[in-house]
Amino acid sequence: MDIEKYIQSLPAYKRKKYGVTKECPYCKEEFITSYKKLNYCSKACSNPQNRAGDPNKVAPWNKGHKKSAEHLATMNTEGLKKGHGWQKKPEYKEAAKRAAKMHSERMKGSNNPNWEGKQNNLRPKAPVDNEWNKYKKEVRKVTYRSVYQMKKEGLVPDGVGKYKGMLQLDHIISKRQGYEQNIDPWIIGHRNNLRYVSSQVNREKWHTFQTEEVVKEITNELQRPRARSLQQPT
Ligand SMILES: [Zn+2]
Numbered sequence: 001m002d003i004e005k006y007i008q009s010l011p012a013y014k015r016k017k018y019g020v021t022k023e024c025p026y027c028k029e030e031f032i033t034s035y036k037k038l039n040y041c042s043k044a045c046s047n048p049q050n051r052a053g054d055p056n057k058v059a060p061w062n063k064g065h066k067k068s069a070e071h072l073a074t075m076n077t078e079g080l081k082k083g084h085g086w087q088k089k090p091e092y093k094e095a096a097k098r099a100a101k102m103h104s105e106r107m108k109g110s111n112n113p114n115w116e117g118k119q120n121n122l123r124p125k126a127p128v129d130n131e132w133n134k135y136k137k138e139v140r141k142v143t144y145r146s147v148y149q150m151k152k153e154g155l156v157p158d159g160v161g162k163y164k165g166m167l168q169l170d171h172i173i174s175k176r177q178g179y180e181q182n183i184d185p186w187i188i189g190h191r192n193n194l195r196y197v198s199s200q201v202n203r204e205k206w207h208t209f210q211t212e213e214v215v216k217e218i219t220n221e222l223q224r225p226r227a228r229s230l231q232q233p234t
Pocket residue numbers: 024025026027028029040041042045
């Protein structure tokens with residue numbers, strides 16, 4: 001989470017405590033206080049037994065508890081020499097081997113006839129014989145890809161939906177125009193040709209064509225990259 005956003009969301013009395021820039025008393029570096037970092041910049045700095053380069057530093061699992069010689073003398077360590085019983089029983093060893101084999105089979109898919117999923121959805125797909133439908137399908141594919149990228153970059157506004165007053169995705173040059181003027185579907189679905197408008201505007205303009213200047217402006221800048229397989233080695 002963004003720390004500044006987090007601090008903004010806090011009530012005023014907590015903001016006095018958190019989000020303040022302080023100097024770490026150990027490493028002398030500046031840091032911003034938060035719930036888990038109040039006095040020191042990190043866990044390592046706050047714990048004397050965990051500080052890098054500190055002679056008192058101990059392994060994290062031990063936490064510095066050193067057993068005295070007296071304590072060690074009272075401990076019964078005979079059992080440790082023998083090892084744990086469940087590790088020694090032959091039937092458990094067998095079971096462990098079987099489990100490992102099963103796991104490896106599961107991971108490699110050697111026992112799964114449909115590992116690559118090629119047996120799924122073998123239903124014949126309806127052929128697209130209509131040119132217009134084919135064009136729309138291409139545009140839809142590219143549009144989904146563009147929107148996915150825009151979502152990743154946070155360019156999709158809030159309030160997108162299908163109800164009245166919500167925003168809708170709109171192709172500036174419409175699909176119909178692109179189809180009739182032989183524009184590459186890649187351009188129609190490109191993010192330069194996409195915008196979010198209210199459903200009202202979208203409904204009013206659905207049958208209108210863009211002027212030549214607008215089309216030029218959008219199409220001139222764009223050049224469809226060649227498919228990877230077609231690219232010449234450089
Ligand atoms: Zn520090």
